[in-house]
Amino acid sequence: MERTTIDLWFGAFVTAGFVALLVLALKVGNLGAERASDTYRVEARFDNIGGLKVRGPVRAAGVLVGRVADIKFDNDRYQAAVTLALDKRYSFPKDTSAAILTSGLLGETYIGLDPGGDDKKLANDDRIQITQSAVVLERLINQFLFSKAQEETPAKAAPGAAPAPTGAGAAH
């Protein structure tokens, strides 16, 4: 077939475009890092997952070991059923516990794994039994105010002793 300069330019242009796409996919995006390693799935149930999102990180000792694959609401137990996709390179004991944590005060929500001492390892479709829910700050403050108000209930009997803010907290 006859070759023209247009062919060369077209080829160069298309190649450059696809190289740019490849750079975006592998160097900028996560295509290279994630698909290279296989994963196994483990389920964990939580009373409250707070701000956890699908694709959120799963860390053990601060190292990224997997990602949240799926979040569902279990309508029999009224709990959140979270599926974790863990990297096959890492294995954890059967009595590993999972907790919903936040990196920093305002950072992203992630799942922290604390390995236990069991000889058996977690396998595909296993369930993590020991879980700790997210700490909801509003609930914590409410509890604090409630307990404060209860401490002061005897004082309330005395006329005009209860301050207004704690009274409002107890009403909650």
Add this chain to the structure above:
Amino acid sequence: MSARARLERRNRLRRPIATLGRRVIDGIWRVGVITRFFFLVLASSATSFTRFRLVMREVYFSGVLSLVIIVVSGLFVGMVLGLQGFETLQKYGATESIGVLVALSLVRELGPVVAGLLFASRAGSAITAEIGLMKVTEQLSAMDMMAVSPMARVIAPRFWAGVISMPLLAALFSAMGVFGGYAVAVVMFGVDNGAFWSQMQASVDFRYDVLNGVVKSLVFGFAITVIATFEGYDAPPTAEGVSRATTRTVVSSALTILALDLVLTAFMLRGQG
């Protein structure tokens, strides 16, 4: 006499309303015609693929010759993002996140949109002017006379060339922008190289961010080339008509890109939530 004066005054009051109404009806009319034109182009694109050389020639003119402006602006936009982002992130001690900031804003929004705007003004206006001039010099009628469909021979190859070029140009723009941000953040300000790339890779998802950007640029490619070819084909065959059509191409493709971007972003973000 006074009756005539009253009639004139009433007409003067009516005229703006009538003009507004004509504008609106004209706009709706154009939407209808442009849709018909789009399907006509699709129906007559068989030639573009059996004689792919026609498309390649147009890819050279609208894609390859736009490379310089796309690459240089991508580099500059990335550098500016790096500078501005560094300034703000420094206050929170999170300068390593600059890679995330640069990459996400480029891949999701700025890459497709700015590349689309540049493509519309660099290649879209040229397409309109070329087709308009072909119409003025009666080349299109001459083709019709020779039983060569101008739709298949002139319009469709330019249309498909734009559709092919746009995603590639947008990807090049984003990639160059990321390197511009890298140059500013890592080389100039000394942000840690490993943290720059690893944080970027942790936050930029291939499917949600990169592929959605490609989808956006593809849609923009369709919109720009349909508008550009239509304006040229529809231009009144005068010098003024062609100049107006060229202006309209740039203005309406810019508006269309921005409006489509809003719609597409709304869809894509909802899908992700």
